[in-house]
Each structure stands twice: as structure tokens, then as C-alpha cells.
Amino acid sequence: MKNFRFKNPTDIRFGTGRLDVELHDAVSHFGSRVLFVYGGHSIKKSGLYDTVKGLLADLQLTELPGIEPNPKIASIREGQKLVKDNDVEVVLAVGGGSVIDAAKVIASAKFYDGDPWDLVKDRGVTRHKLPQLPVVDILTLAATGSEMNSGSVISNPETHEKLGTNGPNTPAVSFLDPTLTYTVPHRQTAAGSMDIFSHLLEQYFDRSKNNDASKGMMEGLMRTVIKWAPIAVKEPDNFDARANLMWSATMALNGVMSVANENGWTVHSLEHELSAYYDITHGVGLGILTPRWMEYALTKDSTTAEMFARFGRHVWDLEGDETYAVAQAAIDETFDWIQHLGFPMTLPEVGIADERHFDAMATAAVANARLETRAYVPLSEEDVKAIYQAAMTDGLTA
Amino acid sequence: MKNFRFKNPTDIRFGTGRLDVELHDAVSHFGSRVLFVYGGHSIKKSGLYDTVKGLLADLQLTELPGIEPNPKIASIREGQKLVKDNDVEVVLAVGGGSVIDAAKVIASAKFYDGDPWDLVKDRGVTRHKLPQLPVVDILTLAATGSEMNSGSVISNPETHEKLGTNGPNTPAVSFLDPTLTYTVPHRQTAAGSMDIFSHLLEQYFDRSKNNDASKGMMEGLMRTVIKWAPIAVKEPDNFDARANLMWSATMALNGVMSVANENGWTVHSLEHELSAYYDITHGVGLGILTPRWMEYALTKDSTTAEMFARFGRHVWDLEGDETYAVAQAAIDETFDWIQHLGFPMTLPEVGIADERHFDAMATAAVANARLETRAYVPLSEEDVKAIYQAAMTDGLTA
The missing domain is CATH 3.40.50.1970 (Rossmann fold)
Structure with missing residues (x-):
């Protein structure tokens, strides 16, 4: 630590x-x-x-x-x-x-x-x-x-x-x-929940070793958002849903979760370029990009697979001993949860019909967030472009 | 909430x-x-x-x-x-x-x-x-x-x-x-870890409904203590073990975990009387009493069983669908973990050879902590005495 x-x-x-x-x-x-x-x-x-x-x-x-x-x-x-x-x-x-x-x-x-x-x-x-x-x-x-x-x-x-x-x-x-x-519309409730979840995810997937106190608390907050966000979307005046989301949002970014962390924020920087070039809601962009980033990140090395499997077991309550299978299942669960919140899940659905800005967006994302050196899984401009491209089509590629 | x-x-x-x-x-x-x-x-x-x-x-x-x-x-x-x-x-x-x-x-x-x-x-x-x-x-x-x-x-x-x-x-x-x-002896390291674990447990088993953000964070901290306490006991200069225990101890009792909680502290009040009548270390008393309290509390009603099963699944990574079985397994895991930290697990082992003070201790514990009205599982003087008695013999009774 x-x-x-x-x-x-x-x-x-x-x-x-x-x-x-x-x-x-x-x-x-x-x-x-x-x-x-x-x-x-x-x-x-x-x-x-x-x-x-x-x-x-x-x-x-x-x-x-x-x-x-x-x-x-x-x-x-x-x-x-x-x-x-x-x-x-x-x-x-x-x-x-x-x-x-x-x-x-x-x-x-x-x-x-x-x-x-x-x-x-x-x-x-x-x-x-x-x-x-x-x-x-x-x-x-x-x-x-x-x-x-x-x-x-x-x-x-x-x-x-x-x-x-x-x-x-x-x-x-x-x-x-x-x-x-209570009066926040369901679409904004979903986008806000995605923002909370993403804040936790960005801090969770980091390169620090053995920072279990922080990681454990984040797992608990992620389970809380996973449980209560769909309820808040469906029942806008469910007090416990709104209360759990509100306190999770505060705790997610008040500094407690990031102590001793070692990382940059990847998905936020990818989304940032999306918002800069197209006028889409931050939380919606995060919803589209998050599972694609996960899928791209998982294939890289075995340390990453261990981390995704931990995420699967402690956040999604997945069982099973095969690390890579649990890791992949965790990504599927994440994709499904986001989709069930009512998000569009591809870039074309939010009006991004072609790839003409992807090169410039990838260049800016890598440079601004120093993704080649600071990210949990280092990403080159080619990597970032591939993630944007994966978000052009339905579902996950695996 | x-x-x-x-x-x-x-x-x-x-x-x-x-x-x-x-x-x-x-x-x-x-x-x-x-x-x-x-x-x-x-x-x-x-x-x-x-x-x-x-x-x-x-x-x-x-x-x-x-x-x-x-x-x-x-x-x-x-x-x-x-x-x-x-x-x-x-x-x-x-x-x-x-x-x-x-x-x-x-x-x-x-x-x-x-x-x-x-x-x-x-x-x-x-x-x-x-x-x-x-x-x-x-x-x-x-x-x-x-x-x-x-x-x-x-x-x-x-x-x-x-x-x-x-x-x-x-x-x-x-x-x-x-x-x-690093220089804290293994026995005191174990007692300190038990104190941290107990602080979390006392706040975790509470009567609030749907306080998932707090409960989730506590589950993460309990897993952290469970993982690192035995390592700190065996390897006193293991930095990550000492660091995770230190930060978990601080987070366990800085107010974050208790927000919106509804309970009194049961095991601490039972241990308090033990320390008052006999000169034993607080953490050691907690180690002996905690699994006995759990066993006594579990038999009471089904809401409690659900909570113990949640504790089993999220803190001890237990699998299985049968609520009561998971709940009981969680108590066994807790007992074994405490025992493996090197604790004496019965009152006679710490020099309490007979039950002559149990009536007075039970009366004081119930009165001081208002256990009949404020505890997660309300306890009468008879209940408290039964818990002390259970701690006179080896192992769990179930």
C-alpha cells in the first residue's frame, strides 16, 4: 500500500x-x-x-x-x-x-x-x-x-x-x-447511477497491490448501486433506492475510495472525447464504453483476469473456480445490467454513424489521460480506436 | 434508511x-x-x-x-x-x-x-x-x-x-x-484484529433496513481483516498486512460505517462485564464471546438467518442456496478464524473456572446496554447467562 x-x-x-x-x-x-x-x-x-x-x-x-x-x-x-x-x-x-x-x-x-x-x-x-x-x-x-x-x-x-x-x-x-x-427522470437516474458505478470502477481497477480495504469498500458500494439503480429507475419515489444511490455517490468520490490508489481514469477519458465531439450525456457514453473497455482490457494478461474474476465474485456474486470464465461472465453481467437500466448500447444509437473522428478522439484521449503510462491497462491510440469501433456494433464481441 | x-x-x-x-x-x-x-x-x-x-x-x-x-x-x-x-x-x-x-x-x-x-x-x-x-x-x-x-x-x-x-x-x-x-507481539496483534472485526460486526448486525451502502463497505472491511490478520500474526513485518489492518481499524470506527445504523452493541457489552469481573484482554474476551453470541442469535427468527446468510456469502464467500445452512456455516467460519489467530476459545482457558458471577454479569450487561430493547437480537438476563455458559465448553453447541 x-x-x-x-x-x-x-x-x-x-x-x-x-x-x-x-x-x-x-x-x-x-x-x-x-x-x-x-x-x-x-x-x-x-x-x-x-x-x-x-x-x-x-x-x-x-x-x-x-x-x-x-x-x-x-x-x-x-x-x-x-x-x-x-x-x-x-x-x-x-x-x-x-x-x-x-x-x-x-x-x-x-x-x-x-x-x-x-x-x-x-x-x-x-x-x-x-x-x-x-x-x-x-x-x-x-x-x-x-x-x-x-x-x-x-x-x-x-x-x-x-x-x-x-x-x-x-x-x-x-x-x-x-x-x-424523486423528480429526477428515469433516464437521468440511470445516467447518474452509471456515473456512480463508473467512478467506483475507475478506482477499483488500479495497479496498486493489496489495497484490500479500499477495494472491499468499493465492492460493497458497487453491489449497492447494482441493486438499487434499477429500482430507482422503476420506482422514482422509492426512498431506500434514492438514499442508497445518494450516499453511494457521495462515498464513491469523497476520497475514501481512492486512498493509496495507483491509476489514471480510463473510461472517463474515452468518454470525455465522445462528449467533446458529439453532444451526448456523460452517463450514457460511460454506459456504452464501459463493457467495451472491460472486454478489451481482459484479453491482455493474467493479472487482469484475476482482477476481473475478483470483480465477478465480489461484485456480481458469481461462483466457479475458472478465473477467465468468471472474468468474462462479470463483463456479461455488467453489460446486461447497463442495458437493463434502459441505455442505448451502441454509438450509432446515439447518433454516431461513422468513424471519421475516431483517430483524433483516440489521439486526444491517450494524450490527455496519459493512457499509455498511467492507465490500469495501458492503451495506445490503436487500442482506444478499437474500443470505439467495438462500440459501433451490438453486444459484446466474445 | x-x-x-x-x-x-x-x-x-x-x-x-x-x-x-x-x-x-x-x-x-x-x-x-x-x-x-x-x-x-x-x-x-x-x-x-x-x-x-x-x-x-x-x-x-x-x-x-x-x-x-x-x-x-x-x-x-x-x-x-x-x-x-x-x-x-x-x-x-x-x-x-x-x-x-x-x-x-x-x-x-x-x-x-x-x-x-x-x-x-x-x-x-x-x-x-x-x-x-x-x-x-x-x-x-x-x-x-x-x-x-x-x-x-x-x-x-x-x-x-x-x-x-x-x-x-x-x-x-x-x-x-x-x-x-511491526513490534506489536502476535497475541496483541490478534487481539487488536479481533477488536476491529468486532467493531464491524457490532455495526453490521443492526436493525436498519436496506442500509446497503454501509453494510457493503463493512463486508469489504471484514474480508480485509479476515485475510490480513493471520498474516500479520505470522509475519509481524508484513507491510501490507499491517497497513490493511491499520486502515481498516480507522475506517471501522470513524463514523462512516455507522451512518443510519439502528442498534446497540451486544458483544462489547457482554465482554465489558467479563473484563470488569476478571482481568482478561478485551480482544480475547471478544474472541470467545463472538461466535457464542452468533450461535445464540441465529436460532431466534428468520430475518436473523437471512442476515447471517448474507454475512456468510459476502464476508466468508460461502456458496449455496439454503439460508440457514449458509448462516450456520458462517458461524463456523468465524469460530475457526478466531481460533486460528491463536485465541483461547473457552472461559476456563482464561481462568474463569465457575459461573458464580454470571447472574450479576448478565444483569449488568442487560441494564448497561439496554439489551432487551436496543440490541439487534434482544437479550434477556437469561439469554446473556446462556451465552456465558456456552463459552464454558469447547466448540460450538450445534
């Missing part, structure tokens, strides 16, 4: 009925001048917008609506102006990962006089030298884990860049009420 | 070679007047005492040696005087759970003018109203999890009480270097 440092002071308030009692104090503890960041009309439709406004009526709320699903730098710039002009003391984010991502960068941008894109472009180097306003959030989607980590992904349409940046702090307080996700 | 609140800001520094680089700053960040709390001669023998003194030579260290395996209130009183007299700014604890337990209460006692037993006696009610000095610790034993929680257990020989107390804060910084546990 490698050395690691872990610290995560986010104050999690999980469950129903907490906002009425706790939201006001959680926010006003940091001050009375608040930037209220949110997305579109969904929180107005659900009534959450009115609830928040009512509970914080005595505070000075400045609103920043319109945060996009992939938050754009323009919103951050707008937020920067607002926090400076109003001398904001605390940022309140109400929404999914994108809204919280944006809030965290704005919380740094108050203390930076230049263009906030600088704070993204350098991956957070400058942010770590700056103070950061406290962020309080109310989560409305179980997916990214942004509610308990310091990361943000911000897009810059002018430069065609979508980059991750880390700040010095995780959110100060996160309200996680599973009932606020 | 029930509502829960979770916050744990302890800064974990895990791995080798960190003290030389990080200890001085971690301590002096809080001030230069330090209370250095430790136990007996083991840290002097290992050289850790000299290392710490050398690294902190420019700080004003006041020493409080002699913290006992079950820390006594006399040590806390001594510590209270020292932190007040020297206007101490930070407490440095070097040792196992007992030393860290003592340090946390002393850290509160600086701000209390009465007898610190008051701070234990009221289970921490007063401590939560007081400030608390920051505690930095260097852990030398994987067992109690005190390095990342706010709890302490303090004994008062005058009143024959041994009570738990919680403070407002977890340790500020905890150094977890697995190599510092």
Missing part, C-alpha cells in the same frame, strides 16, 4: 426534513450576504426554490441562475462579479454536480482579480494559494460526488476545453435529502 | 517516512507548548520516543508518561494539572487507543475547573460545551479507531466504573505508519 493523506471535513446532513430546521443556521453561520447559485427551472417547478427563499428571507440573497449541465466559464465570470460586487460571505448551491462545481470555483474567484478561467486552466494551482468562500449545498441529483470533494469541471466553449480544477476546500455543509431526487 | 449527520475532519497522514518531514509542522501549527502523552517503555524501546523528542527539540514539551492499557482517571487528573500549569496549546499522543483516549479527555480538561471525572461521568455532555485543545497523535497499534473519532473510555478504580465519553472533536492530525506496529 502506498502512502496517502486523507482529510475531508464536509458536514453531511443526510435525510428528510432537515432544511426547515437546519438550513438557515448552516448558511447564516458564515454570514448574511449569500450568493444563491442554481440551474434551470427544475427547482422552481419542484418548489425547492420557494422553500429556500422562504427559509432565508432575512438574509441578503443574490441570485445566479442558469448554471448549465456542463457549467461554462461565462457563468463563473458572472458569479465572480456578483460575489465581489456584493461582498458575498457564503455561496449556496442548489442543484446537481454542475451547480456545486460552479459554486466551488466562484467561491475561489472572489479572491482573484484576473479572469477565473486562469483558476481552471492551471488545474487549481492558483486556487490552492487563495482563500475560498464557504459553500453550502442542497443536492438534487445523485451522481458526481461534488457535494463532498473539492473538484469542479468547467467548460470553455471559446477554446473548446473542458477541464478539471481542484480547490483547497470541499463544501462546508451538504444537505443530502433523497426525496429531492 | 434513517437520517444521519456525518462530519469527520481528522487529517490522516498514512504511511512511512512522514514523521521526519511532517511531525514538527503538524504539532507547531497549533503552538509551541506541547503535552507529550505516552504509555510505558515500548516507545522508548522502539526508538520512537527519541525520534519524537529529536524532531520537536525546539518546542516546549511537557511529558505525561505511564498511560495504562485501560486509562485511569488519575492519569487524566495529572494531565489536567499539566495542561493548566504549562498553558499547553496542543496535546501529542504517541501510542495505542488508550493513550489517544486519555489525550482527548485531557484536551477538554484544560478548560474545566472541576474534577475531570465529571467529564467522563456525564458521557461528554459538559465536554461538548467546552473548547478542546487540538490533539495530534502517532498511532502504534491497529485496534480501537480512537485516532479518527471523538470517543474515549476511561476507568475509575475508586468507583469500579469504566465509562465512555465523547468530546466535540476528533484528533486534528493522526499519523498512521504501519511500520510502527
Whole structure:
């Protein structure tokens, strides 16, 4: 096991009925001048917008609506102006990962006089030298884990860049009420669940040896997502389904699972190029690519087969002594589970009819994520292209 | 799933070679007047005492040696005087759970003018109203999890009480270097591992419904302890064994595993009376009682059998469809694993030759832990006595 440092002071308030009692104090503890960041009309439709406004009526709320699903730098710039002009003391984010991502960068941008894109472009180097306003959030989607980590992904349409940046702090307080996700449509529930599952998978398939404590916890969380995601898709107001997904999403990416890990993230980087060239949902892209990556990765060497077999036995409850057979069965189970969540399972089904961008996408994926040196199974541009090609046809090739 | 609140800001520094680089700053960040709390001669023998003194030579260290395996209130009183007299700014604890337990209460006692037993006696009610000095610790034993929680257990020989107390804060910084546990003797390694396993088991067998995220993570940690404890016992300097046990111990009791749980701790309360009446090691008592409790609990109802079968399948990798058979096999596996760690498995083997205290012990256990109402499987005094009696003879009764 490698050395690691872990610290995560986010104050999690999980469950129903907490906002009425706790939201006001959680926010006003940091001050009375608040930037209220949110997305579109969904929180107005659900009534959450009115609830928040009512509970914080005595505070000075400045609103920043319109945060996009992939938050754009323009919103951050707008937020920067607002926090400076109003001398904001605390940022309140109400929404999914994108809204919280944006809030965290704005919380740094108050203390930076230049263009906030600088704070993204350098991956957070400058942010770590700056103070950061406290962020309080109310989560409305179980997916990214942004509610308990310091990361943000911000897009810059002018430069065609979508980059991750880390700040010095995780959110100060996160309200996680599973009932606020009852209104998430089934397709988005499936995509969010796929995102959670993929976060776990990316950290699970790593090159560290004997990191069993982390791997064991991830296996438990993966079983939890496998069990409850289909239920949440079918029964949107199943509390236990929503609660298990919500807490699994948070735990998957709050740093606990990645301690002592040694790897880069492969499927996310492959999907990143897919989203960059075509306008498809992140979780849908992950659903299509994940089993294809698994199939491609398995054939490489026996250490990998052992790891996939472990995945089969502890995540999919597969039995049998033949390592390679269990490993292959685990991939089949993964494919079937994703398909049963209602995902399209080929690239043509999401409108990618030909391979004309695959060379460029493969080049970018390998370069950006250093897949030839950092990936669990090292991948060349040819390898990546083959994975994209496999996703053009139905089912698995084996 | 029930509502829960979770916050744990302890800064974990895990791995080798960190003290030389990080200890001085971690301590002096809080001030230069330090209370250095430790136990007996083991840290002097290992050289850790000299290392710490050398690294902190420019700080004003006041020493409080002699913290006992079950820390006594006399040590806390001594510590209270020292932190007040020297206007101490930070407490440095070097040792196992007992030393860290003592340090946390002393850290509160600086701000209390009465007898610190008051701070234990009221289970921490007063401590939560007081400030608390920051505690930095260097852990030398994987067992109690005190390095990342706010709890302490303090004994008062005058009143024959041994009570738990919680403070407002977890340790500020905890150094977890697995190599510092290489010198832990095999018997204490086994007892520490049993303590970790039992912490997980007590939280796992609970009455919450559908708390799969927590249960899944605990299953992973239990598998980790099962795998690595026997290796650590046989190969004391196996880094991965020591590292997995150390991190599992911390994760088992830092609050992550208990979120949304609904239960009291049964086996710990049964063992508590054993330790109170006879001078036996906590982990050894847990080893003897755990399989007997399991066997007694299993016969009660079918929900319990389902839970034990789940434990068998996900923790012991047992196969088979017959719930009750898998449940029973899981108990056998648990018994064998404990026995193979080198534990005595009956009460007579640890010097308890007769049953004369069993009535009083059963009465106290049921009353102290409210076992008739709060336990996973409710237990009467008769039930508890039967479990003690079962531990008088070899093997399991089934």
C-alpha cells in the first residue's frame, strides 16, 4: 500500500426534513450576504426554490441562475462579479454536480482579480494559494460526488476545453435529502447511477497491490448501486433506492475510495472525447464504453483476469473456480445490467454513424489521460480506436 | 434508511517516512507548548520516543508518561494539572487507543475547573460545551479507531466504573505508519484484529433496513481483516498486512460505517462485564464471546438467518442456496478464524473456572446496554447467562 493523506471535513446532513430546521443556521453561520447559485427551472417547478427563499428571507440573497449541465466559464465570470460586487460571505448551491462545481470555483474567484478561467486552466494551482468562500449545498441529483470533494469541471466553449480544477476546500455543509431526487427522470437516474458505478470502477481497477480495504469498500458500494439503480429507475419515489444511490455517490468520490490508489481514469477519458465531439450525456457514453473497455482490457494478461474474476465474485456474486470464465461472465453481467437500466448500447444509437473522428478522439484521449503510462491497462491510440469501433456494433464481441 | 449527520475532519497522514518531514509542522501549527502523552517503555524501546523528542527539540514539551492499557482517571487528573500549569496549546499522543483516549479527555480538561471525572461521568455532555485543545497523535497499534473519532473510555478504580465519553472533536492530525506496529507481539496483534472485526460486526448486525451502502463497505472491511490478520500474526513485518489492518481499524470506527445504523452493541457489552469481573484482554474476551453470541442469535427468527446468510456469502464467500445452512456455516467460519489467530476459545482457558458471577454479569450487561430493547437480537438476563455458559465448553453447541 502506498502512502496517502486523507482529510475531508464536509458536514453531511443526510435525510428528510432537515432544511426547515437546519438550513438557515448552516448558511447564516458564515454570514448574511449569500450568493444563491442554481440551474434551470427544475427547482422552481419542484418548489425547492420557494422553500429556500422562504427559509432565508432575512438574509441578503443574490441570485445566479442558469448554471448549465456542463457549467461554462461565462457563468463563473458572472458569479465572480456578483460575489465581489456584493461582498458575498457564503455561496449556496442548489442543484446537481454542475451547480456545486460552479459554486466551488466562484467561491475561489472572489479572491482573484484576473479572469477565473486562469483558476481552471492551471488545474487549481492558483486556487490552492487563495482563500475560498464557504459553500453550502442542497443536492438534487445523485451522481458526481461534488457535494463532498473539492473538484469542479468547467467548460470553455471559446477554446473548446473542458477541464478539471481542484480547490483547497470541499463544501462546508451538504444537505443530502433523497426525496429531492424523486423528480429526477428515469433516464437521468440511470445516467447518474452509471456515473456512480463508473467512478467506483475507475478506482477499483488500479495497479496498486493489496489495497484490500479500499477495494472491499468499493465492492460493497458497487453491489449497492447494482441493486438499487434499477429500482430507482422503476420506482422514482422509492426512498431506500434514492438514499442508497445518494450516499453511494457521495462515498464513491469523497476520497475514501481512492486512498493509496495507483491509476489514471480510463473510461472517463474515452468518454470525455465522445462528449467533446458529439453532444451526448456523460452517463450514457460511460454506459456504452464501459463493457467495451472491460472486454478489451481482459484479453491482455493474467493479472487482469484475476482482477476481473475478483470483480465477478465480489461484485456480481458469481461462483466457479475458472478465473477467465468468471472474468468474462462479470463483463456479461455488467453489460446486461447497463442495458437493463434502459441505455442505448451502441454509438450509432446515439447518433454516431461513422468513424471519421475516431483517430483524433483516440489521439486526444491517450494524450490527455496519459493512457499509455498511467492507465490500469495501458492503451495506445490503436487500442482506444478499437474500443470505439467495438462500440459501433451490438453486444459484446466474445 | 434513517437520517444521519456525518462530519469527520481528522487529517490522516498514512504511511512511512512522514514523521521526519511532517511531525514538527503538524504539532507547531497549533503552538509551541506541547503535552507529550505516552504509555510505558515500548516507545522508548522502539526508538520512537527519541525520534519524537529529536524532531520537536525546539518546542516546549511537557511529558505525561505511564498511560495504562485501560486509562485511569488519575492519569487524566495529572494531565489536567499539566495542561493548566504549562498553558499547553496542543496535546501529542504517541501510542495505542488508550493513550489517544486519555489525550482527548485531557484536551477538554484544560478548560474545566472541576474534577475531570465529571467529564467522563456525564458521557461528554459538559465536554461538548467546552473548547478542546487540538490533539495530534502517532498511532502504534491497529485496534480501537480512537485516532479518527471523538470517543474515549476511561476507568475509575475508586468507583469500579469504566465509562465512555465523547468530546466535540476528533484528533486534528493522526499519523498512521504501519511500520510502527511491526513490534506489536502476535497475541496483541490478534487481539487488536479481533477488536476491529468486532467493531464491524457490532455495526453490521443492526436493525436498519436496506442500509446497503454501509453494510457493503463493512463486508469489504471484514474480508480485509479476515485475510490480513493471520498474516500479520505470522509475519509481524508484513507491510501490507499491517497497513490493511491499520486502515481498516480507522475506517471501522470513524463514523462512516455507522451512518443510519439502528442498534446497540451486544458483544462489547457482554465482554465489558467479563473484563470488569476478571482481568482478561478485551480482544480475547471478544474472541470467545463472538461466535457464542452468533450461535445464540441465529436460532431466534428468520430475518436473523437471512442476515447471517448474507454475512456468510459476502464476508466468508460461502456458496449455496439454503439460508440457514449458509448462516450456520458462517458461524463456523468465524469460530475457526478466531481460533486460528491463536485465541483461547473457552472461559476456563482464561481462568474463569465457575459461573458464580454470571447472574450479576448478565444483569449488568442487560441494564448497561439496554439489551432487551436496543440490541439487534434482544437479550434477556437469561439469554446473556446462556451465552456465558456456552463459552464454558469447547466448540460450538450445534
